[in-house]
Amino acid sequence: GESVxxxxxxxxxxxxxxxxxxxxxxxxxSDYFIWYKQESGKxxxxxxxxxSNMDKRQGQRVTVLLNKTxxxxxxxxxxxxxxxxxxYFCAEPPTSGTYKYIFGTGTRLKVLA
Amino acid sequence: xxxxxxxxxxLIKTRGQQxxxxxSPISGHTSVYWYQQALGLGLQFLLWYDEGEERNRGNFxxxxxxxxxxxxxxxxxxxxxEPEDSALYLCASSLAGTYQETQYFGPGTRLLVL
Numbered sequence: 245g246e247s248v249x250x251x252x253x254x255x256x257x258x259x260x261x262x263x264x265x266x267x268x269x270x271x272x273x274s275d276y277f278i279w280y281k282q283e284s285g286k287x288x289x290x291x292x293x294x295x296s297n298m299d300k301r302q303g304q305r306v307t308v309l310l311n312k313t314x315x316x317x318x319x320x321x322x323x324x325x326x327x328x329x330x331x332y333f334c335a336e337p338p339t340s341g342t343y344k345y346i347f348g349t350g351t352r353l354k355v356l357a
Numbered sequence: 358x359x360x361x362x363x364x365x366x367x368l369i370k371t372r373g374q375q376x377x378x379x380x381s382p383i384s385g386h387t388s389v390y391w392y393q394q395a396l397g398l399g400l401q402f403l404l405w406y407d408e409g410e411e412r413n414r415g416n417f418x419x420x421x422x423x424x425x426x427x428x429x430x431x432x433x434x435x436x437x438x439e440p441e442d443s444a445l446y447l448c449a450s451s452l453a454g455t456y457q458e459t460q461y462f463g464p465g466t467r468l469l470v471l
Contacts, residue, residue, distance in 0.1 A: 252397060278459055287361075287447050287462035288400075333399065337451075337458050345390065345460060347400045 252331060254352040263321040267334035267348045272315060274336040274346075279308060279319045282331045282350075291319070291332075321353075329355045359384070361450050361463035369469045370438050378433040378466045382450030388412075389431040390460060391423060392447040400447065406431055407453065438470045 257263045269277070275296035280288035294301045294308045294317075301308050307320040317334050333350035362381045370376050382389050391403040402415035406425035420436040429450075435442055445467050449460040 252399070280462075285445075285465075285467070287363075287449075287464045290459060290461060293459065335460070337460070345402070345405075347402075349399050 252350050252352045254354060256354045256356055257324045258356050259324060259326060261324055263319075263324045263328070263353055265319045265321075265332045265351045265353065267317040267319075269315050269317065269334070269336055269346070269348075271336060271346070272312075276337050277308070277310065277317055278335045278337065279306075279317075280333055280335060281328075282333070284330070288333070324353075324355050326355050326357065329353055361448055361461055363446075363448050363463040363466050365466060366464065367467045367469070369471065371471050372438060372440060374438050374470075376435045376438060376442075376468055378435075378446050378448075378468070379430065380433070380448030380450075380463060381430045382448075383461055385452065386450035386461075387429055387453055388451045388458070389425055389429065390449040390451075391431070391433045392449065393417075393444045394447055394465075395444040403446075404433065435468075440470045443468055443470045 278293045279291045281291050282288040292303045292306050292308050294310050299310055305322045309318045321328055331350045331352050334348040336346040361383055364379045368376055380389055388407040390405045392400040393403055394400050403417055404423050405413040409425050423433040425431045445465045447462055447465045449462045451458040451460045
């Protein structure tokens with residue numbers, strides 16, 4: 245896998261508001277995407293995934309939207325809670341014939357009380 | 358079912374020493390991945406092992422090496438440690454390193470090089 249070693253952008257959201265975290269991908273052949281949540285000092289945790297035959301997938305308080313036309317993913321968190329504070333990043337598992345797992349840079353979500 | 362486990366949780370070394378980090382994948386997973394995550398930064402891919410073989414390697418010097426054992430557990434070795442090697446080292450596993458496989462991460466080993 246690859247990722248860009250940049251300092252993370254930060255999204256600050258008031259508790260109770262909805263959060264939207266965005267991710268752009270570059271490989272038009274990618275057809276499966278994952279969102280991970282990483283709390284401070286911990287390993288990333290799987291949140292939700294989506295396959296390219298879907299535009300939208302909902303989980304518990306989370307929704308992932310996929311726009312294949314512009315190669316864009318978004319993660320929406322409803323009624324953001326303090327426990328949602330973490331770094332969120334998208335990932336593209338290998339497509340057929342490739343062996344690269346690609347991670348987005350990540351976005352730090354700060355929930356304000 | 359147990360998740361990915363890593364040991365030790367923390368490791369403190371001095372410049373020039375060698376570090377060995379260990380990872381046990383989820384039962385049934387044959388692929389193991391290693392990542393370096395410096396403080397505040399994204400994941401940097403280090404190594405990928407599958408079925409005991411090194412499948413891919415990131416842009417790291419040769420002093421970063423590893424291996425995968427017959428039981429699919431893995432070691433990451435870092436020789437001639439430098440302070441800039443200080444980071445959280447994450448291990449992930451997947452069923453196989455192929456199409457549409459989800460990686461599941463361990464808690465990481467935090468390495469500090471003084």
